[in-house]
Amino acid sequence: MRGIEVNLKHIWCAVPVFNNRSTVRDVAAACCSVLKNVVVVDDGSTDADIASLLFDIDVVVLKHEKNLGKGQAILTASKYIEEQGGIYMITIDADGQHNPGDIEKFFPLIKEDDTDIIIGCRNFNTENVPTKSRFGRKFANFWLRIETGIYIDDCQSGFRAYPVKCLNQLKFKGSHYDFEAEVLAKAAWAGLQLKTIEIGVHYPVPQNRISSFKPFMDNLRISKIHAMLVGRRLLPWGHKRLIQQKSPDLKILFHPGKFLKMLLTENATPGGLAIAAAAGTFLAILPLLFVHTFIIMYVAARLNLNKVMAVNVQHLFMPPFVPALCIMVGYFIRHGYWLTELSFETVFSQFSERLFEWFLGSLIIAPVGAVIIGSIVFILGTLIKKARQ
Numbered sequence: 519m520r521g522i523e524v525n526l527k528h529i530w531c532a533v534p535v536f537n538n539r540s541t542v543r544d545v546a547a548a549c550c551s552v553l554k555n556v557v558v559v560d561d562g563s564t565d566a567d568i569a570s571l572l573f574d575i576d577v578v579v580l581k582h583e584k585n586l587g588k589g590q591a592i593l594t595a596s597k598y599i600e601e602q603g604g605i606y607m608i609t610i611d612a613d614g615q616h617n618p619g620d621i622e623k624f625f626p627l628i629k630e631d632d633t634d635i636i637i638g639c640r641n642f643n644t645e646n647v648p649t650k651s652r653f654g655r656k657f658a659n660f661w662l663r664i665e666t667g668i669y670i671d672d673c674q675s676g677f678r679a680y681p682v683k684c685l686n687q688l689k690f691k692g693s694h695y696d697f698e699a700e701v702l703a704k705a706a707w708a709g710l711q712l713k714t715i716e717i718g719v720h721y722p723v724p725q726n727r728i729s730s731f732k733p734f735m736d737n738l739r740i741s742k743i744h745a746m747l748v749g750r751r752l753l754p755w756g757h758k759r760l761i762q763q764k765s766p767d768l769k770i771l772f773h774p775g776k777f778l779k780m781l782l783t784e785n786a787t788p789g790g791l792a793i794a795a796a797a798g799t800f801l802a803i804l805p806l807l808f809v810h811t812f813i814i815m816y817v818a819a820r821l822n823l824n825k826v827m828a829v830n831v832q833h834l835f836m837p838p839f840v841p842a843l844c845i846m847v848g849y850f851i852r853h854g855y856w857l858t859e860l861s862f863e864t865v866f867s868q869f870s871e872r873l874f875e876w877f878l879g880s881l882i883i884a885p886v887g888a889v890i891i892g893s894i895v896f897i898l899g900t901l902i903k904k905a906r907q
Contacts (some may be wrong), residue, residue, distance in 0.1 A: 525630050527604040529679075530555040531621060533577075534591035535612035536730045539566040546577050548618035549610065557598060558612075559591040587732075588676075589690065589697020600682040606687070611676045614730065624679045631759050633684050634708050635702065637670055638677035638717035642700030646721035650733075658699055661744045665751050666706040667785075667822035670714060673702060679716055684760050693708040695736045696743040703747050709761030718750060752820050786901030787826050794823040795831045802832035803840055803884035805876045831891060841876055844883050846853060848875030851882075 531549040535542045549556045560568035562585035599607050608627050610616050627636050659674035692700045745852040789861040801814045818828040851858040
């Protein structure tokens with residue numbers, strides 16, 4: 519049974535701002551026209567005194583003395599809102615990209631006893647959408663699916679509703695734009711539900727666009743946080759749960775047809791199949807003696823990959839050809855010239871050396887093979903998908 523809609527006095531709007539002097543005043547005023555409680559977090563702005571700029575608008579202004587990052591500004595607002603008795607926080611960027619009127623779209627989805635995070639998915643069927651934004655959106659969506667098994671259409675949108683009590687219990691490494699990727703993965707691991715609504719978006723022409731996103735440093739931070747999240751996902755122990763969820767229904771194991779269909783259709787998009795094939799290829803080429811299938815299945819299960827593809831692609835790399843190729847490459851790395859005689863006798867009489875060379879060679883062959891096989895599977899998957907459509 520669904521809970522009652524939360525009282526609007528318990529919903530706050532949070533506006534993190536860094537050097538958005540030309541737009542923050544209009545955004546804050548528009549937010550106040552929708553919600554009574556609005557907090558603006560000045561994240562060390564140097565282009566204006568934000569408190570003075572908003573002196574006649576009924577908002578709370580919190581200030582970081584130096585720039586700590588958008589993620590930290592959101593957490594500062596979240597802690598303040600919980601202290602004031604708030605239940606939900608709707609975050610909106612200060613650059614004018616979002617329409618504050620869309621805040622009302624969140625209200626029907628916010629319930630008094632819920633712990634959902636609601637993401638406003640931007641409608642990109644509009645003018646001036648940067649190519650990098652389209653790519654970044656797909657990139658973020660892909661990694662969230664790998665990390666959690668959940669598909670969200672717009673993981674990069676900063677227009678979101680958070681339950682502050684839950685948000686304040688989670689621990690984060692990122693404090694800039696990487697926070698917005700990390701928070702969704704860790705919230706899902708903690709048992710929170712991720713929901714979406716469609717929102718509008720406005721991008722000015724490039725010469726009028728103001729952004730605090732630093733392409734090199736912020737992309738580096740985002741890549742680092744995804745690597746950390748994937749690494750954590752691969753570890754065999756569970757995550758701290760804030761919300762307990764139902765255990766998986768194991769009855770499906772007694773219905774082989776349904777179970778097989780689930781395995782075949784799991785993350786079966788061209789991109790999903792390509793990553794599964796690449797992961798299976800990479801692990802199959804490594805000298806994981808006698809445990810290839812077990813490790814591939816484990817990695818596929820932890821990263822929500824298509825298990826059928828990941829496990830079966832290893833058959834392309836069974837001995838003797840690929841191990842022999844790795845040994846030859848590894849031998850060349852060690853000695854600077856090729857091994858002239860590779861036979862059953864030379865392998866097993868000097869097994870420790872050959873195994874080390876196999877490992878060295880696989881560090882070259884495995885990533886190359888993963889890229890080649892993954893690309894082939896992606897192309898074939900895309901062509902098949904288009905043919906079916």
